[in-house]
Amino acid sequence: GSAGGEDGAAVVVGGGWAAFGAAESLSRNGFGANVTLLDAAPTPGGVAGTAASGGAKIELGIKGCWRHYRNVERMLEELGLPAASRYGPFSETAFYSPRGLEVVAPVLGECEPRLPAPLGPLAYTADRFTDLPYEDRLTAFPLMRALIEFDLDDDTYASYDRMSFEQLCRSAGVSETLYSTFLRPVLVALMFAPPRELSAAAALAVLSNYVLMHQSDFDVRWPTRAPSEVFERWAGRLRERGVGVRGGAPVKRVLTEGRGSDARTVGVELLSGEVIHASAVVLAAGASALPRIVEASDGLCGVPGLRGVGELQTSAVVAARFTKDGAAAPLPYPANVFGGLGGDIAGTFFDIGVLTGAAEAGRVVEVDTYNAADLVGRTDEELLAEARRALALADKRWANAAYEVGSARIARAGSAATHFQPGSHSHTPAMRPRGAPLGVYVAGDLVKQGPAERDAHRGARGLSQEKALVTGIAAGGGAATDVLGVKALTLAPLAVEDDEPHIEALKDAARTARAAGLRLPL
Incomplete structure (x- = not known):
């Protein structure tokens, strides 16, 4: 738990991947048992939302594990919960x-031969678009520069x-059809915000990470078990090491002493x-709690x-899960x-039974809706109707009000994630x-990228989750280096796979061109 003195003790404020990654890193990089994790939620790492009906907990939002999540996979392995045991196949x-x-x-990592970026996703989806002409798809190429x-x-x-x-898409000449049927929903699903309210830099960062820089980057597998199980195991491992893991412990402010370059942290007040x-x-x-702590400190x-942290915005998410009575209604694909469907809302829907193996196909389905600020305040009935509209895209029966769906549960999160708006x-x-x-360190998806x-x-x-974990591990390492003077870290984050040689060559050419006051023609 916490140490009585200031030297050699550390506190982590939060309860997700970033906070647990920081506690793990601090503990293993020199702070040992003198680490305390403080989460405002009753159970650190617990479920993000409680269902409206019956009080049963549901995990808000189904979060996949992408092929490039190297740090998440390593952490799961170290916890004795390897990714293969927690996630289904790609x-x-x-x-x-x-x-x-x-x-x-398709599962691009299984497509042979592996093609140079960004040709793999383009080539191996070429015959899979049902109604998007080639000429529309080709308008994405100006975005390469x-x-x-x-x-x-x-x-x-x-x-x-x-x-x-x-704005970037308009200036690059991306077709309206490609933008509205593919790029917009993909970015809302990945970034919880529509492209017109999304920084072009943040969008490009995500598209390069998830779609374009390596053929297999978009491959994802979905959880077969509740994410809270990971944090329960992790909290147990940290406690075995003497680390304090406390829920129901909201932090009011950070305590410091000294001024200017002599200022240093001396603790926190709950x-x-x-x-x-x-x-x-x-x-x-996270982005909603951090400004309050900063302002009070x-x-x-x-x-x-x-x-500027008070200027950060957050995005809302709504989840609805149906458990079907009578005949099951399998979805054509388990992950969608x-x-x-209206405004700038988009989302995902899943056949939970197929993903987890815990129910027959079509028995349990979930709809996660992103950029959902306009939905959070609506009634349960209205939210369930919206979720059914989404499912009806895959199976028209869901649009019929008389269609019997059995029981339903809802979870809402008004501040689910950082909104990377322009600026x-x-x-x-x-x-x-x-x-x-x-x-003083900051970790989480809101860290500058x-x-x-x-x-x-x-x-x-x-x-x-990968960025949250990486920044948590890095912050713990930074504290060990700066505060304890540790020279060689025991735990450090793994970097993403290097750019492919031709991409690196293009970047080198672009750097040379910029140094000469020119722009790379692409």
């Missing part, structure tokens, strides 16, 4: 619009961040008034690198992305916020 993903089925993405150059340096990243991805002394504090509580509210790069904090007292912060995100970007 599976195809179907994309639906109001026109019906648009495309079924942006994908090559957007993160060459921090100034370029910031310039792309100031425009929306919709809302209860309890003080825990520490020489390192990792703030991993005398030593943080004036820090240049934390001044949808968009175009947000200037508001997001670095892992070591500029001007912060010694010993430009090229200057490569050591913090190691190429893992977006709203992923």
Whole structure:
């Protein structure tokens, strides 16, 4: 648990992948048992939402494990919960619009031969689009220049961040059909926000990570077991090491002493008034809690690198799960992305029985709706009707009000994830916020993800569990280095797979061209 003195003790604020990654890293990189994780939620790492009917818990949002999640896979292996035991096989993903089925993405890692980026996804989906002409698909190619150059340096990243991805698509000549039937729903599903409200830099980072830089990056497998089981096991392992893991412990403020370059962290104060002394504090509580803590902390509210956190926005998510009575209604594909049903809402729907093997196909289905701020305040009946509209894209029977669906449960999260709106790069904090007292770190999906912060995100970007975990591990390592003077870290994050040689060559050419005041023609 917490140490009585300040030196050699650390506190982590939060309860998700970033917080647990930070606690793991702090403990293994020199702080030992003198680490305390404090989560405002009753159970750290527990479910994000409680179902409305019957009080039964459901995990809000089905989160997949992509092939490039190297740090998540390593952590699961170390916990004795290997990914193969927690996730099903890599599976195809179907994309639906109001026109019906648009495309079924294959498992690209199993397609031979492996083609140079970005040709694999283009070649191996070529015959799978049902109604998107080649000429529309080819209008994506002008985006290649942006994908090559957007993160060459921090100034370029910031310039792309100031425009929306919709503006970028319009200026690049991307066709309206490609944009509305594919790019928009994919980005809402990956980033919980529509392209017109999404930083072009953040969108490009995610598209390069998940779709384009390596043929198999878009491959995903879906959970067969509840995510909370991972955190239960992890909390047990941390406690065995002497680490304090506490739920129901909201933090009010960070305590510091000294001024200017002599300022340093001395601990945290909980809302209860309890003080825990520490020489390192990792703030991993997310974009809605972080501003409150910063504002209440005398030593943080004036820090240049934390001044903008109050400007960060968050996105809402709604989940609805149906358990069908009578005849089951199997979906054509167990994992699906949808968009175009109204406004800028999009989402995913799943055949939970097929994914988990716990029920027959079509018996339990879930719809997760993203960018759902307009839905969160609606009645349960209205939310269930919206979920049925999404399922009706794959099976028209769901649109019939008389169709018997059995029981249903709903979960809402008004602040589910960071919203990377245009200009947000200037508001997001670095892992070591500029001007912060010694010993203050930030971890989570809100950490800056430009090229200057490569050591913090190691190429893992977006709203992923991978980025959260990587930044948590990196923050723990940073504290060990800065506060304890540790020279060689025991646990450090794994970087994403290197760019393929031709992509790296294009980036080198772009850097040379920019240095000469030119732009790379693509």
